[in-house]
Amino acid sequence: MSQETDQEGASLIELQEIDQKHHIHPFTAASALRQAPPFLIDGASGCYVSGQGIKLLDMMAGLGCVNVGYGRKEMVNTAAEAMQALSYYHSFSAVSNPTAAALSGLIANLAPEGMNRVFFANSGSEANETVLKLIRYYWRSKGKPEKKIILTRDYAYHGSTLATTALNGNPAMLEPYGLETETGIERVRAPYWYRQGGSDTPEQHWKKAAQDIEDKIIELGAENVAAMFVEPIQATMGAIIPPEGYLPEVERICRKYNVLLVADEVVTGLGRTGHWFAQETFGFKADIMTLAKGLSSGYVPISAVVLHDDIASVVEDGENIFQHGFTTSAHPVMAAVALRNIDILMKEGLVDRVRTDIGPYFAKKLASLADLPLVGEVRTCGLIAGIELVSDKTTRAQYPIEAGICSHVSQAALLRGVIVRPTGNNIVLCPPFIVTHKEIDAAVDVLAEALTEIENAIKAS
Structure with missing residues (x-):
């Protein structure tokens, strides 16, 4: 067996060389790894x-x-015990497992009122990709298949799959894949007064940013606009924190024009803003919410889509099979770790x-x-x-x-x-x-x- 396949006992330098030779790093310039070995x-x-x-x-x-925090013994023990009990089984075709069932109920109990249905995936990108499909499904079920356009904002980050990358407001992420002018995606101004406010006061600027959303819906035709995606705090592009009043106004506009409001709480969900969800912090209610990072504190890959009952009732109506899912959706070990994570957040x-x-x-x-x-x-x-x-x-x-x-x-x-x-x-x-x-x-x-x-x-x- 070659040294590259027998890793046990490999030195730091050997591991760095293997990494440089074989590992493609996310969001990394290849030149950086040619200039210096990765930090392990x-x-x-x-x-x-x-x-x-x-x-x-x-x-x-x-x-x-x-x-x-890192290295929590109770998280490690929970993962080991869960893996010993049930290392894996899928959740297709009306099959579930105890930890996934319990986690879905716990999320529903914590979530804003009316958000009671949960779908599990493995990352924030997958959760937001799922939402894009659910939005299409929802409006087609409502007899409005023409409602396809998604509104997003400058400086947005919603993931790195092909579809979620197209939602992003960072040109550097769009240009390499030719997604700058992706059809069905429309961008509006972010409430980023410091960079875009000019001579306006912060209040004048956020009101203009909100008005941009209404103007864009009118321009495109409300009958064509499906949903508005927002990160309550635009974390990846600089922790852009919305002014008081902005997100409630976004919600009001979406309700006025029958546009779904999606809260991407991948970063803010599970306590980052001082409430379980940023919707409580900023005083607005979404139709759909996505969760990921804080759901397991990063110990294992897991994410969730949380639907308001009004949306779920349409998606789940009838005898049609929900044609979507992932091999490891509702993975029993991942769900067990997420349950323990939330238990720690509560008890401490x-x-x-x-x-x-x-x-x-x-x-x-x-x-x-x-x-x-x-x-x-x-x-x-x-x-x-x-x-x-x-x-x-x-x-x-x-x-x-x-x-x-x-x-x-x-x-x-x-x-x-x-x-x-x-x-x-x-x-x-x-x-x-x-x-x-x-x-x-x-x-x-x-x-x-x-x-x-x-x-x-x-x-x-």
């Missing part, structure tokens, strides 16, 4: 990850998903902690960075934050994206032992719910040092 993470506990002898404070909770009061203790502390400490020359704005909600970097605070002018200022700041923070995420000209933070005051203090101190270092480098160049 091989352990994690609490809010820290470690690899290659280095310990790092992870202020991103992986990708905004490890809400209960972690969602309340985000709202009443650690979230406010997080916001207060990060606000101290606003006076630094590179920082234009600090946005926080619960345990998610976006830090805007600017070249001119007065005009809100940003550095060219190709200058990579955010990447330089995040790298400077990484070298000091803290993981944050650069995205465009924003630094994003989404720490685990168990993060301590002391760990937040350390992370903010490191960010202040990193921002100052890069500002001094810019001045010297």
